[in-house]
Amino acid sequence: MMPDLIDGSENVSVHGIFNWILLLIIFSAITVIANYLGYKHPMTDSLIGMAILSVITLIGVWMERYLPFNISSILYISVMGIAIAFPGMPTSDFVLYFVSKIELLSIVTVFLAYVGIGMGKSWDEFKALGWRAIVITVLVIAATYYGAAIVAHIVLVATGVPAV
Incomplete structure (x- = not known):
């Protein structure tokens, strides 16, 4: 039987972080391949875009677990994404260029496949x-x-x- 990759525990252990990183690497690799095959975006650009999204996700999950506020990680992830992509921010051009190379349908397809398998x-x-x-x-x-x-x-x- 396969152990749960994400256990949902309140404290993020080294094991939990490793599982999040492993899951995001697998998710990113499949998304980059789908993005290349379906939309012909360069794999290197897509890989950098997925790395940006993955790092934001990891930080958001960490913030949810360790900050003393009862706020969902999706809020932290959204605010961070908006902040680093906001026009006028030094990171804006870099982030917008690479993240725009990731098509939403590529991400959603991989995500829905994972959810479908996870439901079992x-x-x-x-x-x-x-x-x-x-x-x-x-x-x-x-x-x-x-x-x-x-x-x-x-x-x-x-x-x-x-x-x-």
Whole structure:
């Protein structure tokens, strides 16, 4: 059975930090590859952008655990990201250039894959679902996509937007 990478404990131990770093390295590598294959952004630029995002994430998680305020890490991460990318800051041009090389869809795809696997709690449980669960999942996603496309088309036609 695979141990949880992120244990959610209040104190960040060396083991916990190592797990966060390992998770962010894997996440970043997959995102950089997807970003290169899907959007043709240079891998070096994408890698630097993901390194910036990963460092901000690590600092935000550390701040949540060690600062005496009851504030979520997402708030710390957001404020740090805004602060270092704010126009006029010395880091702004550097951060904006490299982070803009990371497409949102690349990040979201990897994140959703991780969440989907994480919902099974372990690889053994995920494998136990079998091929039928994968077929059902693909059918549900396809039906949702086509259903949304049909509704969007109907609304566009009803509001006078010409059909393509």
